[in-house]
Amino acid sequence: DAGVIQSPRHEVTEMGQEVTLRCKPISGHNSLFWYRQTMMRGLELLIYFNNNVPIDDSGMPEDRFSAKMPNASFSTLKIQPSEPRDSAVYFCASSLRTGQTYEQYFGPGTRLTVT
């Protein structure tokens, strides 16, 4: 089992550039989550999908952030234009949602640095 796969692992970009983060969830999982982690704010949920449909994007900081899940095995998180305050580690997680609760399995994260 490959687990959740994220790419790239590290991204350094200049302010104003577009950044695309990618995630492949665990096969068979039906929910996918994008988180951001910083020292100041901890782990914050940005958006999550259930059966490829966005359910809650209230955590997306602003219109510069967008996420898509075109199929059950792939999702992207895009930041356009990027700003230095977007520097963080971005995690993707997936789960098999059954009933009212679920366990999440996290990828290794993408460390984003915006200069």
Place this chain on the structure above:
Amino acid sequence: EDQVTQSPEALRLQEGESSSLNCSYTVSGLRGLFWYRQDPGKGPEFLFTLYSAGEEKEKERLKATLTKKESFLHITAPKPEDSATYLCAVPTIPNNDMRFGAGTRLTVKP
């Protein structure tokens, strides 16, 4: 608003010195409390789920317990490899997304 508070923020133990981490929550209709371990440079790794007050789960030197207002992660005779940040999380209502605490950074010295 649903809240998850973890204490202490950081804990330093000597190898073999047992202790407990705390996770308190304010959420109506608890639908599970989750414990994760996060090593530096890695994503959180699932440890336990607890669903009802009085429930206990164990894994090696770790034991998680749950009351109506809080959960404890007990670490018995810890080893240096137990050093990590331990996160707890609860699903929120109505969206059923996961609210994480800030974590406890545990360091176990040999």
